[in-house]
Amino acid sequence: MHPSRVIRGRTSQLLSGRHILVGVSGSIAAVEVPKVIRELIRHGADVRAVMSPEATRIVTPEALEFATGHPPVLQLTGNVEHVTFLGPGEDRADLYLIAPATANTISKIAHGIDDTPVTSCASVALGGNVPMLVAPAMHANMGLNPAVRENLDRLKSWGVGVVVGPSAEGEEKIAGPEEIAAAVLHRIAGGPWAGRRVVVIAGAAREPLDSVRSLTNDSSGATGVALAAQAHYRGAEVELWLGAIRVPVPTFLSSVAWHSVTDLIELARSHRESLASAAAVIVPAALSDFTVEQRPGKIRSRDHPTLSLTLRRAPKVLPELRALAPAPTLLVAFKLLAGAGAPGLERAARELAKETGADWVVGNDVSAMGAQSTEALVIPRSGRPHWIRAPKTEFAGRLLDELGAVLGRSGSTRTASSAHRSPRRPIRARRRGST
Numbered sequence: 001m002h003p004s005r006v007i008r009g010r011t012s013q014l015l016s017g018r019h020i021l022v023g024v025s026g027s028i029a030a031v032e033v034p035k036v037i038r039e040l041i042r043h044g045a046d047v048r049a050v051m052s053p054e055a056t057r058i059v060t061p062e063a064l065e066f067a068t069g070h071p072p073v074l075q076l077t078g079n080v081e082h083v084t085f086l087g088p089g090e091d092r093a094d095l096y097l098i099a100p101a102t103a104n105t106i107s108k109i110a111h112g113i114d115d116t117p118v119t120s121c122a123s124v125a126l127g128g129n130v131p132m133l134v135a136p137a138m139h140a141n142m143g144l145n146p147a148v149r150e151n152l153d154r155l156k157s158w159g160v161g162v163v164v165g166p167s168a169e170g171e172e173k174i175a176g177p178e179e180i181a182a183a184v185l186h187r188i189a190g191g192p193w194a195g196r197r198v199v200v201i202a203g204a205a206r207e208p209l210d211s212v213r214s215l216t217n218d219s220s221g222a223t224g225v226a227l228a229a230q231a232h233y234r235g236a237e238v239e240l241w242l243g244a245i246r247v248p249v250p251t252f253l254s255s256v257a258w259h260s261v262t263d264l265i266e267l268a269r270s271h272r273e274s275l276a277s278a279a280a281v282i283v284p285a286a287l288s289d290f291t292v293e294q295r296p297g298k299i300r301s302r303d304h305p306t307l308s309l310t311l312r313r314a315p316k317v318l319p320e321l322r323a324l325a326p327a328p329t330l331l332v333a334f335k336l337l338a339g340a341g342a343p344g345l346e347r348a349a350r351e352l353a354k355e356t357g358a359d360w361v362v363g364n365d366v367s368a369m370g371a372q373s374t375e376a377l378v379i380p381r382s383g384r385p386h387w388i389r390a391p392k393t394e395f396a397g398r399l400l401d402e403l404g405a406v407l408g409r410s411g412s413t414r415t416a417s418s419a420h421r422s423p424r425r426p427i428r429a430r431r432r433g434s435t
Contacts, residue, residue, distance in 0.1 A: 004069035009044040012397065014185055016044035016232055021085050021093040023118035024064065024072075026054025029100035029137035029174040033059060034067035036099055039177035040184060041068075043233075048085065048093075049073070049392040052105070052116040060187075073117050082117065086124040095188050098127040099163075100137035100174045101309075103148045109150035126158060132186050135163040138175040161187055182232060189235025192404035196279035198236040199271075200228040203243030205288040206259050209309070210295045214259075218369045219286030221245030223334075226283055226396035228253050234400060239274055241267060243285055246370070261288050261314045268324055269316070275325040279407055282332040285319065285364070286369070288314045318356035330403060333358035338366040342377060349379045360403065378402070 009016060020040055024033050035209040037047050049064045049072040056074060064072040073081045085093050096120060098105065105118060114120040125132050134155065142148055156162060163183045164177035175183075202224020206214040221242065229250050240255040240262070249255060258264040264287070268275060275281060290311035299307065318333050325331060333356060335349045349361035363377040374395045379385045380402075388395050 002069045004038075004047075004067065005042055007038060008041050011039075011042040012233070013044045014189075015040060018045050018094045018188065019091065020045045020047045020184060021096045021121065022047060022068075023096065023098040023101075023105075023121055024048045024049055024051045024055040024059065024181075025098065025100060025102045025105040025116075025118050026058060027100040027102045027137040027174070028050055028058060030055050030059040032174055032177070033099055034063055035177045036097075037064070037067040039181040041187060042360055043181060044183060045184075050081065050117040050121055051084075052118045054119075062076060076117055076120060080122045082120040086121055086128060086130050088128065092128075093125075093130060095131045095133065095184055096121060097133045097135070097180070097184060098122065099133075099135035099180060101134035103136075103138045103142045103145065106134065106136065106155065107148060107151045109152045109329045112306055113306050126160075131161075132159070133161040133163055133180075133187060135165065135175050135180055136172060137165065138172050140167060140170050140172055142369070143172040174249070179252050182250065183349070185233040186235055186252075186371070189233065191234055193231060193279070193400065194235030196236050196407070197239070197274065197277055198223050198228075198231045199239045199275060199278045200231065200242065200282045201241045201243075201264070201283045201285045201321075202228065203245040204286045205264070206244050207263050207288050207291040207313075208260065208294040209292055209301045210297060212298050215288065215290075215292060216244055217286045217288075219244075220247050220370045221285075222247045222372075223368075223374060224282075224284040224393050225249055225253075225397065226393045227284060227400065230393070230396040230400050234404070237278075239271075239278075241285075245301040261291060261317060265315060265320050268320055272324045275321065276329070276427070278325055278329050280330040280403060281321055281325050283318065284334045286336065287317050290314055316356070318352075318358060322357040327359075328405065330360065330402065331356070332359045332362065332399075335361055335363045336366060336369070337363065340365070344379050346379060346385055349377065349385075353381065362399070380406070 024030050027432050040047050047068045048070045049068055051072050051074055052414045061072050076082060108119045114123045163175045163180055165173045203221040204216050206216045208214045225247055228238050232238045241258055242255045243258055249404040258267050291314040292309050292311055322331055331354055335352050337345055337348055345363040350361040353361045357382045361379045364374055368374045373391045375389045377385055377387055388398050
């Protein structure tokens with residue numbers, strides 16, 4: 001068995017049955033392409049490659065044959081490979097990805113020049129409306145060249161997605177394998193989440209005691225980040241609202257920060273349009289039940305051998321979200337208990353649904369906080385409660401698929417605005433806390 005078959009679908013089956021063609025042009029970043037290909041295969045894709053002559057000077061055809069399980073196309077022959085892969089027919093690729101895309105290749109495509117297998121495939125893809133992504137890699141000054149920028153803008157105007165990598169050491173580097181795979185997944189997703197807005201509220205609340213200290217909890221934020229990533233993979237336009245977290249956030253996700261429960265309510269009110277237009281608002285955040293009055297400056301420990309704090313009940317977020325995001329938006333709440341057992345968990349979850357108007361409630365035990373896996377009781381508004389026991393990434397995917405089935409049956413048409421859904425915008429990650 002070829003090694004590419006061993007890893008196929010290890011991460012997900014979201015690209016199962018999908019055919020991805022990867023065009024490799026002559027940048028030193030071509031050495032990263034086998035990693036990109038393997039990441040696509042881990043999501044279930046069948047991947048083939050075409051190479052420009054310059055690319056073969058940097059990465060060997062044998063390396064790409066190992067990565068894909070297929071010999072790469074090095075030159076066009078009587079088999080008209082560019083038409084076979086991207087022309088009409090059942091076997092045509094679902095997406096054409098050029099990674100890396102050099103300034104030279106980008107400019108040739110923008111001006112209709114077909115002189116390598118990579119550019120000829122681009123011509124057929126553009127003419128046949130095959131979804132297309134480019135992952136540029138070049139020296140920073142080349143990226144600032146007005147001609148190159150104009151050519152990239154021309155490709156975007158034709159519907160080509162641009163996966164922008166980091167700028168470092170004077171280079172516009174190729175995006176990482178996970179970022180490129182995420183862009184591919186997002187671009188060709190066709191399920192119930194595609195084009196729909198999803199707001200995920202994740203992380204722990206921090207209620208300030210003074211200017212430097214706060215009351216918080218042990219939530220890592222992992223479930224919320226996993227839900228946001230999996231929704232992105234399924235084609236959703238994701239807004240990730242982040243409290244305190246202890247896990248990395250994928251660079252393809254943009255986020256906005258909140259701190260306390262009061263901050264979160266203010267954020268929700270200022271984003272009422274996003275909430276009202278969302279297909280789903282999912283709230284795995286660990287929200288404070290109590291808050292304290294913040295003291296100015298820093299409390300001096302030497303002045304207080306003991307310190308008494310008076311806790312007062314914090315305002316409730318879920319009813320506010322329900323008011324700002326009425327039906328048909330799905331409101332998905334999470335309920336955390338300690339040692340309640342299944343009957344207690346279900347009872348508390350149903351009470352929460354009744355009090356807040358949540359459509360679905362996910363109940364879990366405190367043992368899930370900070371753990372790699374979760375064991376959650378899922379309680380739909382209509383339907384039988386059931387358990388999902390899985391690593392948090394798998395749990396997030398399974399929950400979204402269940403919610404997606406409800407969206408499909410309801411026929412909800414709430415989608416992201418055309419500006420959010422346009423394939424013309426560059427796919428550039430924004431770091432946590434950006435606005």
